[in-house]
Amino acid sequence: MTDYNDNHQAETASEANRFRDEEGRIDPAWLMRLRTALAAAQTAEIVEMIAPLRTADTGDVLESLENPERLALVMALGDRFDYSALTEVDESVRLDLLELVPNADIARGVANLSSDDAVYLLEDLETVDRDDILAQLPAFERLSLKRSLDFPEESAGRRMQSEFIAIPPFWTVGQTIDYLRAERDLPDEFYQIYVVDASYHVLGIVPLDRLLRTRRPVSIEQLMTTDIVLAHANDDQEEAARDFERYDLIEVGVVDENERLVGVLTVDDIVDVIQEEAGEDIRLLAGVGDEEVSDSTLDTVKSRVPWLIVNLCTAIVVSLVIGLFNATIEQMVALAALMPIVASMGGNAGTQTMTVTVRALAMRELSGRKLRRLITREMVVGVINGIIFAILIGIVTAIRFANVDLGVVIAMAMIINLIVAGTAGILIPLTLDRLKADPAIASAVFVTTITDVVGFFAFLALAGLWFGLF
Amino acid sequence: MTDYNDNHQAETASEANRFRDEEGRIDPAWLMRLRTALAAAQTAEIVEMIAPLRTADTGDVLESLENPERLALVMALGDRFDYSALTEVDESVRLDLLELVPNADIARGVANLSSDDAVYLLEDLETVDRDDILAQLPAFERLSLKRSLDFPEESAGRRMQSEFIAIPPFWTVGQTIDYLRAERDLPDEFYQIYVVDASYHVLGIVPLDRLLRTRRPVSIEQLMTTDIVLAHANDDQEEAARDFERYDLIEVGVVDENERLVGVLTVDDIVDVIQEEAGEDIRLLAGVGDEEVSDSTLDTVKSRVPWLIVNLCTAIVVSLVIGLFNATIEQMVALAALMPIVASMGGNAGTQTMTVTVRALAMRELSGRKLRRLITREMVVGVINGIIFAILIGIVTAIRFANVDLGVVIAMAMIINLIVAGTAGILIPLTLDRLKADPAIASAVFVTTITDVVGFFAFLALAGLWFGLF
Numbered sequence: 016m017t018d019y020n021d022n023h024q025a026e027t028a029s030e031a032n033r034f035r036d037e038e039g040r041i042d043p044a045w046l047m048r049l050r051t052a053l054a055a056a057q058t059a060e061i062v063e064m065i066a067p068l069r070t071a072d073t074g075d076v077l078e079s080l081e082n083p084e085r086l087a088l089v090m091a092l093g094d095r096f097d098y099s100a101l102t103e104v105d106e107s108v109r110l111d112l113l114e115l116v117p118n119a120d121i122a123r124g125v126a127n128l129s130s131d132d133a134v135y136l137l138e139d140l141e142t143v144d145r146d147d148i149l150a151q152l153p154a155f156e157r158l159s160l161k162r163s164l165d166f167p168e169e170s171a172g173r174r175m176q177s178e179f180i181a182i183p184p185f186w187t188v189g190q191t192i193d194y195l196r197a198e199r200d201l202p203d204e205f206y207q208i209y210v211v212d213a214s215y216h217v218l219g220i221v222p223l224d225r226l227l228r229t230r231r232p233v234s235i236e237q238l239m240t241t242d243i244v245l246a247h248a249n250d251d252q253e254e255a256a257r258d259f260e261r262y263d264l265i266e267v268g269v270v271d272e273n274e275r276l277v278g279v280l281t282v283d284d285i286v287d288v289i290q291e292e293a294g295e296d297i298r299l300l301a302g303v304g305d306e307e308v309s310d311s312t313l314d315t316v317k318s319r320v321p322w323l324i325v326n327l328c329t330a331i332v333v334s335l336v337i338g339l340f341n342a343t344i345e346q347m348v349a350l351a352a353l354m355p356i357v358a359s360m361g362g363n364a365g366t367q368t369m370t371v372t373v374r375a376l377a378m379r380e381l382s383g384r385k386l387r388r389l390i391t392r393e394m395v396v397g398v399i400n401g402i403i404f405a406i407l408i409g410i411v412t413a414i415r416f417a418n419v420d421l422g423v424v425i426a427m428a429m430i431i432n433l434i435v436a437g438t439a440g441i442l443i444p445l446t447l448d449r450l451k452a453d454p455a456i457a458s459a460v461f462v463t464t465i466t467d468v469v470g471f472f473a474f475l476a477l478a479g480l481w482f483g484l485f
Numbered sequence: 486m487t488d489y490n491d492n493h494q495a496e497t498a499s500e501a502n503r504f505r506d507e508e509g510r511i512d513p514a515w516l517m518r519l520r521t522a523l524a525a526a527q528t529a530e531i532v533e534m535i536a537p538l539r540t541a542d543t544g545d546v547l548e549s550l551e552n553p554e555r556l557a558l559v560m561a562l563g564d565r566f567d568y569s570a571l572t573e574v575d576e577s578v579r580l581d582l583l584e585l586v587p588n589a590d591i592a593r594g595v596a597n598l599s600s601d602d603a604v605y606l607l608e609d610l611e612t613v614d615r616d617d618i619l620a621q622l623p624a625f626e627r628l629s630l631k632r633s634l635d636f637p638e639e640s641a642g643r644r645m646q647s648e649f650i651a652i653p654p655f656w657t658v659g660q661t662i663d664y665l666r667a668e669r670d671l672p673d674e675f676y677q678i679y680v681v682d683a684s685y686h687v688l689g690i691v692p693l694d695r696l697l698r699t700r701r702p703v704s705i706e707q708l709m710t711t712d713i714v715l716a717h718a719n720d721d722q723e724e725a726a727r728d729f730e731r732y733d734l735i736e737v738g739v740v741d742e743n744e745r746l747v748g749v750l751t752v753d754d755i756v757d758v759i760q761e762e763a764g765e766d767i768r769l770l771a772g773v774g775d776e777e778v779s780d781s782t783l784d785t786v787k788s789r790v791p792w793l794i795v796n797l798c799t800a801i802v803v804s805l806v807i808g809l810f811n812a813t814i815e816q817m818v819a820l821a822a823l824m825p826i827v828a829s830m831g832g833n834a835g836t837q838t839m840t841v842t843v844r845a846l847a848m849r850e851l852s853g854r855k856l857r858r859l860i861t862r863e864m865v866v867g868v869i870n871g872i873i874f875a876i877l878i879g880i881v882t883a884i885r886f887a888n889v890d891l892g893v894v895i896a897m898a899m900i901i902n903l904i905v906a907g908t909a910g911i912l913i914p915l916t917l918d919r920l921k922a923d924p925a926i927a928s929a930v931f932v933t934t935i936t937d938v939v940g941f942f943a944f945l946a947l948a949g950l951w952f953g954l955f
């Protein structure tokens with residue numbers, strides 16, 4: 016019971032210190048207290064408020080402040096500030112703050128970080144600042160960071176942490192445990208041990224739980240798993256992320272072009288990659304690039320204008336198509352009010368199919384047989400939905416305008432456009448994918464342009480023919 | 486050097502056995518060989534081809550087959566078939582296959598699974614099948630699975646694995662290691678050890694790496710971390726996933742309503758949750774629900790029709806708005822061709838803002854100050870984009886129709902609609918979120934309906950006034 020009470024007290028204490036409200040947002044009163052302390056440069060109060068926070072929470076706090084307050088916070092904490100909090104904030108916040116903090120302070124902070132976090136902070140800095148900071152680091156760390164920074168952006172080599180534990184296969188479990196107990200310079204956290212030869216080629220891995228449940232005399236060679244997944248340093252981080260997902264991995268060794276172990280990727284970094292990549296598709300489909308919530312107004316405008324220009328061009332094309340039927344519309348102005356219905360339904364149906372396809376392509380779900388099944392399904396769905404909505408809109412139109420012929424014309428146009436929508440929705444992303452373009456970027460423009468053009472054209476042309484208006 | 490050669494040979498061998506092509510898809514020739522073996526019931530060949538595969542790869546193979554072949558594969562492998570492969574396939578594939586396999590075989594397979602995988606297979610089965618299978622399991626497993634199945638769907642309790650390692654605080658490192666070496670009934674994989682009191686309240690955790698680097702006499706109480714994150718069994722799995730992301734966790738203890746430890750969540754399950762949730766937003770925005778690529782045609786139609794019906798209704802409303810201006814359009818038919826441009830640009834700009842907002846809400850990125858900043862930014866972006874595209878379309882229109890007045894009218898309508906688009910794009914998802922509705926589901930309809938109505942209305946009404954056509 017004492018134990019339970021202790022535990023209970025600890026929890027109550029943490030409730031009082033808790034700085035998040037019910038919704039999981041930072042408590043406004045807490046934040047106000049911090050901002051007052053920052054404005055008054057009350058170092059003791061600032062340290063007391065920030066020190067108990069987890070790294071990610073400190074990151075959230077930084078995001079909620081203004082630039083001068085962020086600087087004041089970092090300066091007030093001094094060497095107690097954990098620079099890994101900066102890996103948890105938006106890029107624009109990080110760059111603004113690192114611009115303000117003196118390089119000497121950054122260098123001291125970076126020296127305490129694991130190599131993956133250090134690279135994350137350094138990679139987007141201006142070259143002159145980055146070199147200045149690197150020059151202030153101990154030689155060993157400088158070289159290891161430089162090597163990581165030489166790998167391409169968003170590669171496994173950039174994301175990896177250079178600290179890992181490698182042992183020879185002829186050791187025993189006992190020797191390994193003794194080594195781990197004696198060695199001071201181990202990674203902060205690790206989940207498996209790499210078994211390597213003299214040239215650092217990976218022979219196998221030993222998960223820590225297996226090491227712990229095995230008796231001391233057993234040899235590592237007997238214990239290790241040889242069925243291992245490795246990443247190449249030049250691989251895209253997305254490829255590595257797919258392996259983590261597919262094979263439920265916690266940690267993966269990273270090897271260089273000579274197959275020598277140079278670092279490890281851990282699942283916590285990969286979770287961020289998966290989150291980013293998943294968000295990327297949705298943003299690309301909507302034409303908002305790699306925007307972040309904290310981007311400036313100007314950056315936001317810059318990121319959105321190109322997509323809107325493309326859409327302006329396709330809207331003008333659609334307008335030219337409608338213009339072909341001026342005479343028809345003049346004779347029967349009801350067509351003008353009805354025509355957007357056909358186009359809009361096509362756009363929505365096409366977007367549905369396209370979204371499913373883009374997502375499946377992003378997750379590499381489409382192999383030969385599944386792909387053929389999907390294409391067939393989408394076309395059949397187009398036909399069925401076409402028939403359903405042709406009947407609905409046909410009846411509504413015939414009643415609204417007391418004109419059965421008009422109902423028939425719009426029904427026919429609807430069937431045509433929904434079949435086209437299904438077909439375009441699947442074939443356009445697939446074609447872009449085959450052409451090695453990212454289907455998430457360009458599919459939406461193509462699909463809606465096609466459903467708009469076909470929607471307006473089919474409806475107006477059929478109406479012209481049916482009513483003899485040409 | 487011998488080591489390297491051995492390693493190299495191992496790699497060449499695995500290349501020959503490799504069943505994926507360059508693109509990471511299942512090799513068609515390999516698949517054809519398997520299908521032939523399945524058709525001819527060549528058990529030895531089937532076992533030889535499937536046995537070396539990882540679980541996830543077996544799942545991919547199952548997805549590429551037809552139902553009778555899937556059954557043949559499971560039956561040919563018999564007790565060698567790892568039922569956890571079924572956690573890696575689409576729901577429709579899993580349910581189809583489990584329907585075909587006799588319950589007695591499923592029960593034998595389920596008995597060998599970790600509890601989280603077992604629950605995953607059982608949860609979507611018909612009650613009668615599920616009870617039949619549970620009845621064939623050993624009592625201990627049956628009870629533990631029943632308890633997990635009693636937690637709500639998509640809760641931490643459903644996702645958790647009931648196997649974990651719990652020790653008292655008064656043990657030493659040495660005692661713990663001896664226990665791990667002696668005990669036969671340990672979880673398959675584990676990353677941390679839970680320190681509990683006699684009632685299974687969690688006092689702390691010990692990561693395995695820390696256990697390994699500490700000398701035998703040190704007490705667990707000294708070694709354990711008390712700053713721990715726990716999940717409640719009734720919590721939504723998304724909430725738990727956010728903690729994993731935020732705090733870079735590998736494993737989290739799950740407690741029941743009495744704060745007693747009942748299971749653990751591991752990051753590999755959470756990666757799947759994150760992937761699903763990220764995909765959910767994109768699908769909801771496009772109105773395709775929780776569809777999967779392998780869903781049947783009928784299920785697909787059912788999932789898409791509701792959204793299309795909503796869109797049909799809003800399209801009819803838009804059409805009624807246009808109908809108000811029949812007389813205006815009749816007098817100046819060029820308006821009919823131009824009006825979709827204003828509406829379409831508004832729709833696109835609104836979708837951009839809405840996507841950024843929905844995504845930020847999903848990731849809980851919007852606290853008070855950031856939110857106010859975002860609202861201001863989006864409105865200013867609306868004004869700037871409004872001006873840019875007003876000028877562009879104004880000039881194009883004035884030239885195309887040799888009519889400066891028409892250019893002025895469309896420019897004014899464009900500014901109005903892009904400001905409305907930015908405002909609606911941010912306020913609609915925020916309002917839905919405040920009303921506890923999922924902004925990803927309904928935002929798109931509201932935003933595009935508003936930009937359509939405002940786009941057509943502003944343009945046609947301004948034209949009517951400017952040219953005196955009313």
